[in-house]
Amino acid sequence: MQINKLQVEAIRSGSVIDHIPAHIGFKLLSLFRFTETEKRITIGLNLPSKKLGKKDIIKIENTFLSDDQINQLAIYAPHATVNYINEYNLVGKTFPTLPKKIDRILICPNSNCVSHHNFITSSFIFKKNKFSNMDLKCKYCEKEFPKNIVLSY
Amino acid sequence: MRNPLFKKNIISINELKRNELELVLKKSEILKKKPQPNLLKNKIIASCFFEASTRTRLSFETAVYRLGASIIGFPDGNNISLKKKGETLSDTISVISSYVDAIIIRHPQEGSARLATEFSNGTPIFNAGDGANQHPTQTLLDLFTIKETQDRLSHLNIAMVGDLKYGRTVHSLTQALAKFKDNKFFFISPDALIMPNYINDMLQKKEIFWKRCKNIEEIISEIDILYMTRVQKERLDSTEYANAKSKFVLHVKTLKHARKNLKILHPLPRIDEIDYDVDQTPYAWYFKQAANGIYARQAILSLVLIEKH
Ligand SMILES: [Zn+2]
Numbered sequence: 147m148q149i150n151k152l153q154v155e156a157i158r159s160g161s162v163i164d165h166i167p168a169h170i171g172f173k174l175l176s177l178f179r180f181t182e183t184e185k186r187i188t189i190g191l192n193l194p195s196k197k198l199g200k201k202d203i204i205k206i207e208n209t210f211l212s213d214d215q216i217n218q219l220a221i222y223a224p225h226a227t228v229n230y231i232n233e234y235n236l237v238g239k240t241f242p243t244l245p246k247k248i249d250r251i252l253i254c255p256n257s258n259c260v261s262h263h264n265f266i267t268s269s270f271i272f273k274k275n276k277f278s279n280m281d282l283k284c285k286y287c288e289k290e291f292p293k294n295i296v297l298s299y
Numbered sequence: 300m301r302n303p304l305f306k307k308n309i310i311s312i313n314e315l316k317r318n319e320l321e322l323v324l325k326k327s328e329i330l331k332k333k334p335q336p337n338l339l340k341n342k343i344i345a346s347c348f349f350e351a352s353t354r355t356r357l358s359f360e361t362a363v364y365r366l367g368a369s370i371i372g373f374p375d376g377n378n379i380s381l382k383k384k385g386e387t388l389s390d391t392i393s394v395i396s397s398y399v400d401a402i403i404i405r406h407p408q409e410g411s412a413r414l415a416t417e418f419s420n421g422t423p424i425f426n427a428g429d430g431a432n433q434h435p436t437q438t439l440l441d442l443f444t445i446k447e448t449q450d451r452l453s454h455l456n457i458a459m460v461g462d463l464k465y466g467r468t469v470h471s472l473t474q475a476l477a478k479f480k481d482n483k484f485f486f487i488s489p490d491a492l493i494m495p496n497y498i499n500d501m502l503q504k505k506e507i508f509w510k511r512c513k514n515i516e517e518i519i520s521e522i523d524i525l526y527m528t529r530v531q532k533e534r535l536d537s538t539e540y541a542n543a544k545s546k547f548v549l550h551v552k553t554l555k556h557a558r559k560n561l562k563i564l565h566p567l568p569r570i571d572e573i574d575y576d577v578d579q580t581p582y583a584w585y586f587k588q589a590a591n592g593i594y595a596r597q598a599i600l601s602l603v604l605i606e607k608h
Contacts, residue, residue, distance in 0.1 A: 228595070260411040260429075265387070266389070267558060284410065286413050
């Protein structure tokens with residue numbers, strides 16, 4: 147913890163998304179549109195991690211993520227933790243849990259799905275398949291896809 | 300009787316519960332016996348066909364007229380100014396929903412009917428087919444025909460033949476019949492066009508019997524409903540297609556050991572998967588099935604638009 151603080155500049159107040167799998171940090175920034183803000187963002191890539199070997203970390207000043215946003219992180223970064231910082235002190239810590247549905251950030255693999263058009267936002271619900279893996283079902287075209295297929299899209 | 304369908308959007312057959320399906324079938328039966336031409340008097344219904352589907356459109360429009368309602372709309376998407384001006388589907392629906400009491404929509408893209416519900420400000424949407432996805436009123440008329448000919452929707456042996464991979468009617472019908480008790484399913488198709496896994500998984504999960512069969516002869520003596528569908532040539536390579544043609548075409552001789560109550564259904568149009576000779580047998584029911592589409596559509600329209608029945 148101490149070491150990491152030194153590796154990425156500490157923030158005075160805001161959110162720290164820690165334990166992001168390496169190489170996913172950049173993806174999260176764009177998918178969750180974290181960069182669409184005037185707030186200061188620092189990012190650390192390929193940092194050493196006891197849990198993951200290597201990890202990414204994102205710090206966003208003066209921004210507190212909503213529960214929804216945090217849970218949506220779980221699909222890409224299941225072991226992430228979100229720390230809240232105030233006056234350089236850790237004041238809260240949450241762990242994403244896989245949400246029931248996920249809006250906006252994914253793209254439906256069905257090329258004839260209406261969600262690709264009309265400036266609408268995608269929406270998927272999670273469903274367990276018969277092998278107890280997670281599938282994602284598109285709200286619009288009603289098709290179900292294995293999670294990794296939607297994520298790689 | 301409380302009417303749970305009042306003001307509902309009819310998008311996907313999966314969203315209709317068993318009691319709601321039964322309500323529609325009951326209403327279809329009543330309307331078939333006793334037409335009620337004033338049920339929707341003074342209502343205006345939009346029929347928005349963004350792609351041509353003449354049969355479905357005429358069936359819906361007939362249902363609307365038979366209920367005494369008026370219709371506005373367009374028969375295919377190519378010549379409408381909305382398309383030429385590049386208006387989005389969502390804007391079109393926002394505008395039209397302020398004119399009418401309900402919107403019937405046919406659109407080539409999957410999920411378009413669901414999208415329409417988000418812009419219709421509470422005006423009910425009827426899905427008349429969204430790409431390869433859903434066509435709930437087709438399933439309602441299939442169910443109505445099965446109920447009418449067999450006097451029940453449970454304890455039935457149903458064979459489905461042809462393109463079971465892409466044929467949305469067989470997917471929806473299987474899903475709907477799976478809501479009723481003790482139905483058994485027999486699937487007969489070319490290897491390349493077998494029932495998708497999500498349907499088989501659903502049946503398995505509900506512990507419903509299903510089996511793949513090689514040909515129709517194999518099970519003809521056990522079944523109550525033979526649901527035929529067309530195999531599109533472009534889905535198979537030429538040898539497979541030639542093979543499929545000989546194996547999955549229904550001839551009169553195949554019906555030799557059929558049960559007395561057997562009925563042959565087909566969503567139409569038929570190309571050559573049912574011999575014309577079969578039309579003359581007492582088993583052929585596909586044209587009556589198509590005619591039932593009017594009553595099923597009348598039923599669902601009136602249940603959604605009128606609270607008290
Ligand atoms: Zn989709």
